[in-house]
Amino acid sequence: MQSAEDFMDPDDFLAEEAAIGVKGLPFDSQALINMGVSEQVGEMGNNNESEERVERQIPYWVAIKFVQKGLGELQMPKIFGRPVRNALKADPVHVNLVEQDPRFFAFGGKFLEAVEDPELAEVLDKSYVQRTRATLDHLEYGAAGKETVFVSKMDETERQGMSHQENILNYPYIYGYTFTVLGGCGDSQGIQDVGIQSEGIDGCKGKKMIGSEEECGNRKNNGCRSLS
Amino acid sequence: MVLANDIPEPVHIKLDNQVPTLQEYSYALSELEFLATQSLVRFEPTSALPVVKLICGTYGPFSPPRKTYVPLWLALCLYEHDRGRILLPEWMTAEALAKSVEEEQKFEGVFSSIHPHWMVISKILIEKTGQDIPNLEEIKKSLQRLKEIRWEKMRRGVSELNPYHLQTNNLSYMEINLIRPVFVKAMQTLRKINPAESTAL
Numbered sequence: 001m002q003s004a005e006d007f008m009d010p011d012d013f014l015a016e017e018a019a020i021g022v023k024g025l026p027f028d029s030q031a032l033i034n035m036g037v038s039e040q041v042g043e044m045g046n047n048n049e050s051e052e053r054v055e056r057q058i059p060y061w062v063a064i065k066f067v068q069k070g071l072g073e074l075q076m077p078k079i080f081g082r083p084v085r086n087a088l089k090a091d092p093v094h095v096n097l098v099e100q101d102p103r104f105f106a107f108g109g110k111f112l113e114a115v116e117d118p119e120l121a122e123v124l125d126k127s128y129v130q131r132t133r134a135t136l137d138h139l140e141y142g143a144a145g146k147e148t149v150f151v152s153k154m155d156e157t158e159r160q161g162m163s164h165q166e167n168i169l170n171y172p173y174i175y176g177y178t179f180t181v182l183g184g185c186g187d188s189q190g191i192q193d194v195g196i197q198s199e200g201i202d203g204c205k206g207k208k209m210i211g212s213e214e215e216c217g218n219r220k221n222n223g224c225r226s227l228s
Numbered sequence: 229m230v231l232a233n234d235i236p237e238p239v240h241i242k243l244d245n246q247v248p249t250l251q252e253y254s255y256a257l258s259e260l261e262f263l264a265t266q267s268l269v270r271f272e273p274t275s276a277l278p279v280v281k282l283i284c285g286t287y288g289p290f291s292p293p294r295k296t297y298v299p300l301w302l303a304l305c306l307y308e309h310d311r312g313r314i315l316l317p318e319w320m321t322a323e324a325l326a327k328s329v330e331e332e333q334k335f336e337g338v339f340s341s342i343h344p345h346w347m348v349i350s351k352i353l354i355e356k357t358g359q360d361i362p363n364l365e366e367i368k369k370s371l372q373r374l375k376e377i378r379w380e381k382m383r384r385g386v387s388e389l390n391p392y393h394l395q396t397n398n399l400s401y402m403e404i405n406l407i408r409p410v411f412v413k414a415m416q417t418l419r420k421i422n423p424a425e426s427t428a429l
Contacts, residue, residue: 105417105420105421106420108421109420109421109422112421112422121421121422124421124422125418125421125422128414128417128418128421129386129387129388129389129414129418130387132386132389132410132414133383133384133386133387136383136386136410137383157417160413161410161413161414161417164409164410164413165409165410
């Protein structure tokens with residue numbers, strides 16, 4: 001769905017750049033170049049005279065126009081194929097989206113405007129929500145601004161969302177301490193001045209999330225911060 | 229009266245003819261503090277003061293030892309000039325906070341009701357009138373626990389996001405302010421990703 005801020009948004013244009021297969025009759029590449037498409041793209045068409053339907057990879061914004069004029073059919077792109085969908089259904093958080101396509105979600109939205117695929121819509125929906133939650137968790141442990149393994153797996157849309165989350169999580173309030181609190185056992189001296197981010201003593205060293213369902217093995221009685 | 233000193237705030241850049249960016253959707257810390265200091269608080273004057281007529285209202289007369297309800301900004305002003313002392317709000321005593329922490333822990337997906345400006349008011353009162361507060365350490369611990377538990381619940385709420393409707397009761401203004409850009413951005417993206425479903429509404 002287009003919104004007002006999309007009209008001039010460069011990310012919106014770039015999302016449509018993704019290559020998609022179009023199966024159609026061979027077309028005249030010179031006509032494409034005359035239309036204003038770059039030579040590199042125009043040469044993807046070849047001028048063979050046979051009537052066979054050939055599949056070609058062209059940018060999405062060109063492909064859409066072809067399809068609307070009835071010159072070909074859209075093929076399901078590989079990045080939304082069965083293996084990727086299964087991976088996203090199984091564990092959406094750890095799928096490396098950047099190697100698929102740096103604009104995975106944005107292109108997915110554009111693609112779904114043209115093609116009806118409720119299964120893909122649901123997969124994208126759920127995986128985005130789970131990954132947003134995982135980003136919040138990831139930022140909680142002071143990873144703001146660092147290029148971690150987790151961040152390298154995110155696509156463009158998520159990185160923009162992450163920058164907003166980073167700014168917000170750095171607000172200090174309640175007597176000067178921020179949200180980035182390490183979980184795990186804090187000994188009572190750590191909580192003395194509640195302004196300190198305390199690390200656990202020979203405990204989980206903050207690896208367990210606050211409120212995680214896993215039991216902390218090294219449970220100290222003096223102020224373990226798990227929810228249970 | 230600037231209470232938030234040296235705290236980096238997101239820069240609000242406004243260009244002409246542009247839809248406001250997500251950073252502008254949230255309040256700056258100082259703006260939230262300004263709004264929070266309008267809540268009423270109990271004040272006990274130590275010296276007599278006549279009626280104070282201001283544009284926003286008339287306050288007074290202050291005759292000790294009668295306690296009155298005044299806005300927090302006025303109470304802080306009078307406190308700094310040694311005209312009285314600010315009494316701790318009922319929800320901020322050590323017992324009441326301990327009870328709130330218990331309530332938060334009991335219910336999983338629900339937030340317990342607490343003053344909508346609890347974070348800001350507690351911060352201001354601890355900063356300015358810290359020495360007058362009894363059981364300060366316990367109060368600070370309870371506040372920290374409360375903050376952690378509520379933040380944890382909010383993070384769990386992110387998993388149940390959908391682009392159309394979100395309702396949560398008893399969130400304080402500061403918490404809403406913190407989570408607003410995350411939720412707004414996520415909802416916008418979900419609407420873009422899933423156009424068919426959103427146009428079905």
